[in-house]
Amino acid sequence: KAGVTQTPRYLIKTRGQQVTLSCSPISGHRSVSWYQQTPGQGLQFLFEYFSETQRNKGNFPGRFSGRQFSNSRSEMNVSTLELGDSALYLCASSARQGMGNSPLHFGNGTRLTVT
Amino acid sequence: KNQVEQSPQSLIILEGKNCTLQCNYTVSPFSNLRWYKQDTGRGPVSLTIMTFSENTKSNGRYTATLDADTKQSSLHITASQLSDSASYICVVSATNAGNNRKLIWGLGTSLAVNP
Numbered sequence: 001k002a003g004v005t006q007t008p009r010y011l012i013k014t015r016g017q018q019v020t021l022s023c024s025p026i027s028g029h030r031s032v033s034w035y036q037q038t039p040g041q042g043l044q045f046l047f048e049y050f051s052e053t054q055r056n057k058g059n060f061p062g063r064f065s066g067r068q069f070s071n072s073r074s075e076m077n078v079s080t081l082e083l084g085d086s087a088l089y090l091c092a093s094s095a096r097q098g099m100g101n102s103p104l105h106f107g108n109g110t111r112l113t114v115t
Numbered sequence: 116k117n118q119v120e121q122s123p124q125s126l127i128i129l130e131g132k133n134c135t136l137q138c139n140y141t142v143s144p145f146s147n148l149r150w151y152k153q154d155t156g157r158g159p160v161s162l163t164i165m166t167f168s169e170n171t172k173s174n175g176r177y178t179a180t181l182d183a184d185t186k187q188s189s190l191h192i193t194a195s196q197l198s199d200s201a202s203y204i205c206v207v208s209a210t211n212a213g214n215n216r217k218l219i220w221g222l223g224t225s226l227a228v229n230p
């Protein structure tokens with residue numbers, strides 16, 4: 001069974017630009033969550049999608065948005081990039097909705113650098 | 116405030132030696148606690164999950180313990196190998212208002228195993 005796939009692996013953008021990250025979950029998994037990981041803050045929850053609907057949202061500004069498609073693939077968009085958005089963005093899928101009910105299966109992330 | 120604190124922040128040991136990583140939490144109401152291993156440049160991978168009624172659980176050379184009274188967990192690694200070099204992250208699941216589960220992540224312990 002293929003794991004969680006995130007594209008691209010690396011991305012360099014300049015301030016003010018926008019970026020879209022993609023995540024393909026494990027086949028059969030309908031829940032997709034997004035996290036931002038930085039050395040000082042650890043993993044910070046962005047949002048969770050299940051059956052194309054956002055079910056939970058973290059404390060991030062509206063510049064961070066996402067969506068999920070009918071095949072469970074998900075995209076995350078960040079607009080008006082700031083230097084502080086530089087981070088590793090991780091996508092995780094699970095078989096069921098509701099974080100904590102089942103293990104999260106993470107992709108290897110997209111490393112975003114904002115200059 | 117729900118918090119998860121891990122210690123030490125970083126650790127260096129020699130190959131073949133044992134080590135113990137600590138996770139203290141102030142999370143209520145507690146649902147479960149997971150340990151993840153994150154290799155450099157990769158996403159976290161679940162090692163084990165501990166529920167309220169479990170004291171000890173092993174996964175190969177990894178043994179996790181949970182003391183729900185003192186709200187402490189430990190991850191013991193036996194006969195360390197070079198491949199154990201990674202970040203180990205503790206995450207606690209809490210049930211918040213509305214019966215939604217929320218994950219509270221520790222910052223991780225960075226372990227380096229030297230030959």
